[in-house]
Amino acid sequence: MGDRLTQLQDAVDQLATQFVASINYINQHHSLETLGPRDQIVVIPKQEADQQEVDPHPEDVFRAAQIELARDLITKEQQIELLISILPGLDNSEQDQERNIRELEEELKVAEAQRQEAIKEREEALAKLDTVIRSIRRP
Amino acid sequence: MDEEHQQTASTWPQPPSFWKDFTPDSVSRFEDLQKETAERLGVQDPSTIRLENLPRELRNLQPPPEPEDGAWRVFSDTYRLQNELPQLDDGQIRRLFPNSEERDQDGKHFDRATILKRLAKSLLLNFLELTGLLATNPEAAHEKITDIRDLFINFHHLINEYRPHQARESLISMMQSQLDRTRAETNGIRDAKDKAERVLEGLSSLTIQDQAHDTSLEKDDRYGPDGEAWAMLME
Structure with a gap:
């Protein structure tokens, strides 16, 4: 899980992979057609089927797989669009960002100074408490 | 050897x-x-x-x-030394989006988002066309594949162009969280200190009362447990 841009880039790459996978599936598992009246579909014995280039799936399985592949493609595309629209800082220009960074830097300095001050105050309070306790312990 | x-x-x-x-x-x-x-x-x-x-x-x-x-x-x-993003035109890839000077008015990046979305849609459409071509005229598919390749490369190019922007954006959010953390810590310290001081003040008024009641031995007993409480508070 990287930043948004990397997620987007990965999603685009996945889309490309899905393209290839879809075509590959259709190429391997489509049904066989006769091109002319004298053609015949040769039924290949089961054990040899693995070595064949085309391994026809039954009509309904093939259709369902096609629909699933298509649906996945659409989902991926919508995912990509969503990722695009939530890219960070779309409405910030470079100048905005620089100004922002500078302001934050100043604020950080102030906050850090305040923190140090608070620590000092805490130590003073501690010292005060310490003296009080000591004076009580030794009447 | x-x-x-x-x-x-x-x-x-x-x-x-x-x-x-x-x-x-x-x-x-x-x-x-x-x-x-x-x-x-x-x-x-x-x-x-x-x-x-x-x-x-x-x-x-x-x-x-x-x-x-x-x-x-x-x-x-x-x-x-200069790690520059190679221009699309150098690699014989058609550029499918306008020049950076012509888009993203006022330095904002809405145009980039629109272009990216358009490219994503084009990818799907081109894939549909490709499957159609493969079914009817596989020889013509090669051109379509080049189109899809160009679309993908354009997409990646636009994404990589955006990386410096995103890096600055992450820096901003990191600084913001650092700022929040520092402030929270300061407040925490101040709260603890105030509490300690209030206890101290409460005790000082007690002391006056006790002094009125007097006897130092009793006082010692009385403050024994309190002293322990302070020691705990200090930790």
Whole structure:
């Protein structure tokens, strides 16, 4: 899980992979057609089927797989669009960002100074408490 | 012979011979020299200074100057000092979006998002066309595949162009969270301190009352447990 841009880039790459996978599936598992009246579909014995280039799936399985592949493609595309629209800082220009960074830097300095001050105050309070306790312990 | 054999057998090349020059003694001598020269020349940062006429044994401690033409080769790959994003036009890829000067008015990036979305839609459409072509006229599919390739490369190019922007954006959010953390810590410290002071004040008024009641032995007993409570508070 990287930043948004990397997620987007990965999603685009996945889309490309899905393209290839879809075509590959259709190429391997489509049904066989006769091109002319004298053609015949040769039924290949089961054990040899693995070595064949085309391994026809039954009509309904093939259709369902096609629909699933298509649906996945659409989902991926919508995912990509969503990722695009939530890219960070779309409405910030470079100048905005620089100004922002500078302001934050100043604020950080102030906050850090305040923190140090608070620590000092805490130590003073501690010292005060310490003296009080000591004076009580030794009447 | 034996040495040669060892060299060919190791996975990585031998370290360069000058690694033995980096003894703690030489390193500190080199740093002293750097500091001296920096003071003489009135330069703030000694590490930016290049020393001339170094003694032989210190010469390797100074990193070589940057390559003049801005390029160098490591493991037969060329690297450049300026790590620029290659332009699409160089790679014979059609550019499918307007120039950066013509889009993203006022430095905002809405146009980029629109272009990216358009490219994503085009990808789907082109894929649909490709499947259609493959079914009817596979020979013509090659052109469509080039189209899809160009679309993908364009997409990646736009994404990579956006990376510096995103890097700054992450920096901003990191600074913001750092700021929030620091402030929360300060507040926490102040709260604890205030609490301690309130307790102290409460006790001081108690002391006056007790002094009115007097007897020091009783007082000691009374403050025994309180003292423990303070000690706990301090922790």
